[in-house]
Structures are given as structure tokens and as C-alpha cells.
Amino acid sequence: MPQASPVRKRYAARLPTEQRREQLLQAAQTIALERGFHAVSVDGVAKACGVTRPVVYGLFDDRSALLAGLLDRAEHRAMAELAVLFPSVPGPDDDVDPDELLVAGIRGYLTAVAGDPDTWRVILVPPEGAPPEMAERVNGQRRVLLRHLRGLLDWGLARRGGPGLDPDLFARAVFTLAEGAARLLLEDPDRWQVEPFIDFCRTTLQALQPVRA
């Protein structure tokens, strides 16, 4: 039986700005992952935090700033993980096995994904509902990574040789497969593990030797 007189809502616990901000972003992310980016509304996020809309508008200019914050957060986290794990291109005289270097890089990537699935879901699931400008930003980061991978592969091919594959397509193929593996890890973490992908990767690389004359 509803109250006749309008009862004032019990005040939510007061939080310092930064903490509230983080809480809101976390809630937004949860909604985005459960029901898609287009389902992230200022109202919904506020409710999820037991708070009202003006609180959100106090910390974000508008809905799209909220979404931007969400993407930023995921991007920074993801990039921070990658920066540590991804191998840089060795010099021409370094004594490193190219195949093992690549394998290690891919293992690092997949391990990072498996270790912080929600962050990576934001990156790897194309956020259709988000403003197009953000999809563009994610693609920009993809290009950066792709270029780095390309450098690594070029170095490796120069070092050890390989079949006469178009190097651009080769880099893209490796990239696509790595992202595909990452998506499988995210989709069903119980079924998929990192190591089988690594084995697959190593075996394939072994097969890709220079053509025998």
C-alpha cells in the first residue's frame, strides 16, 4: 500500500567526487555489457547507484560525456596492461627467437584479456550504441597495435625467413586471430583457455618456414 504523503527519499551515502565518479562509470559499464551501450541512460546509471540524475550531471556534462568516460577508462586500463606485456621490436643484433617472441606477446595479450574480462569486453565488442567518434578511437588504437605487430613480424621474417606471404595481410591475419581468440576467451571462459591457443600458434609458426627451393 503506497504512502499517501510523498515521502522524501532517504539520502544515499555521500561520497567524495572521485569515488562517486568511479562508481557511476562502473555501473555504466555493467549496464553496457549486459544490455548494450545504447541501453546506458543517465537515469539508469543513477538508479543503479541508488542516486538521482542531477548527481550524474554534476560529474558528467551529458550522456555522451558519461559514455566517453567509460570508454576512456577501459582504454587506459587496457593500454596500461598492454604496455607492460607487449614485447618491443628487438634490434637486428639481439639474440631472440622470433617465434618465441611473438608467442610470448600473444600469450601476454590473451592472459591480460582473461585476467580483466570486463575491461576488454568494452574494447573488443564493437559498441554500436556509442557515439561513432568512440568507435573511431578504438579503431585508432587498433591501428597502433597493428603497426607495432607489423614491425615485430617484419623483424622476425627478416631474421628467420618464411613463405612469401604479403606482410600486411600476414600481420592482419595474426591480429585478427589474436582478437578472435580473445573473443572466445571472453565469450565462454569455462570452455576456452589460453594455452591451447598458444600451442596452435606455435605449431602454425613452425610450419611457416621459408619455401624450400
Added chain:
Amino acid sequence: MPQASPVRKRYAARLPTEQRREQLLQAAQTIALERGFHAVSVDGVAKACGVTRPVVYGLFDDRSALLAGLLDRAEHRAMAELAVLFPSVPGPDDDVDPDELLVAGIRGYLTAVAGDPDTWRVILVPPEGAPPEMAERVNGQRRVLLRHLRGLLDWGLARRGGPGLDPDLFARAVFTLAEGAARLLLEDPDRWQVEPFIDFCRTTLQALQPVRA
């Protein structure tokens, strides 16, 4: 200067049911491809056809029926193209080169995609805005295709041998790469052509010989 008296809207050209239906679906598809599935509104589709909402509701129960119609249409077209082009698994005694069979299949797929890009965009761009049930249907078709591909590869590996790759991961890798190539074709048809992918594919298959003891 706006009319003071409410002018009746000029009647749109009257169309027979089926034709109007097709027109509406086409308009819905265009909107979905330009601005995402979530941006497909009954109102928007009606306007795009120079018509009012009740006309749409006459042909589709509600918004989600409209979306379902759009997906159905793309799915049927895509499957019809594939049914013709995709090779069936040969018997154990057929005299076919496995590599060339696979290459021909992939070429058929990519050619179909390049030849009817809008239809395939609907399939290959995960429609986040669409009801989840539809994403599920597209994934179902993916599974069917994946299973077929798996059959083809198993037959090929039995016939010609290959490196000791996990056959499930191998099938998924081929599938992922083929879809990746298709997405590139859709993304920038001027830059990407079918044949370079085919060359890449053939070269890679040649490298994937049985391990030499």
C-alpha cells in the same frame, strides 16, 4: 514561412502490399547500416519512405517485427548465395585437390560478399541494437557454416595430411580469417580486392604440410 491552416499531406504513391513491404525493409536496412540498428525507428522508416507510421504498422506488428523482417531478408539472401557457391564435402574417393577446393570455397564466399555488400553488412556487423534473439539467430547460422567448414577441413586433412593442429581451432581460424577478409572488403571496397586474400590463403595452405619426420 509556415502555413497557418493545417495543410493535408499530399498522399504518397499507393503501392501494393508486397512492394511497400520491400520498400520499408530496404529503408530500414539503409538506416541500420548508416546509423546502427538501434537507430531504426518505425517513425524514421516511415518518413524515409515518405509515408506515415500507421502504414508501417499495417505491415509489421511492431518495431521488433520490422527488425526481424530485416534480419530474415538478409539471412535468406545470404544463405541463398552461399548454398550455390559453397562446396559440399567430397566422398573419400572423389578426385579433388583439398587445397583448391577450400580456396574455391573461400573465393566464392568473398565474391558473394563483395557482390552484395549491404546484405552481408547486416550479417557481419554484429547488430547490437537488435533484439538479442536475432544476434542468437545469426550466431546459429555461423555455427552451421562452421560445422560445414569443419567437415571440409577434416576431409582435407585426412586426404593430404597437415601439421598437428587442433582441428577445431583450425576450422575456427579459417572461419575467423575468412570473416575478417570479408569485413575488410566491406569496409573499404576500393582498397581491398578478393584475389590478394586468395593468394594469401593458397600460400599459407601450401606451407601447412605434414611435419617432416
Added chain:
DNA sequence: CTCCTTTGCTACACAGGTGTAGCAACACAG
């Protein structure tokens, strides 16, 4: 030329979301 069916239009009620103005409660310094 008149019916009458088919196709389309106007108008409404409603739902859910955005963004803002102004007030109320809390919590901490003094």
C-alpha cells in the same frame, strides 16, 4: 459514373529519456 475496398492520413494518449532550477539534508570546522 458510382460504389466500395484498399491504402494512406490525422490526432491522440502514453512511455521513457534528457537536462535544469531551486531546495533540503548532511557532515565537518570552529
Added chain:
DNA sequence: CTGTGTTGCTACACCTGTGTAGCAAAGGAG
């Protein structure tokens, strides 16, 4: 225990989209 600033709340105006009821125009059958 009393300011006083910060954090949060209520209430409103507005917009866009949904779905429906009932009327108006078109155009072919007779």
C-alpha cells in the same frame, strides 16, 4: 553546538518515439 559549504533530492519542461482509433482519398469493378 552552530555555521556553512558540499552533496544529493524534487519537480518541471521538453523531446522523441510507440502504438491505436477513426477518418479521407484513390482508383478499379460493375
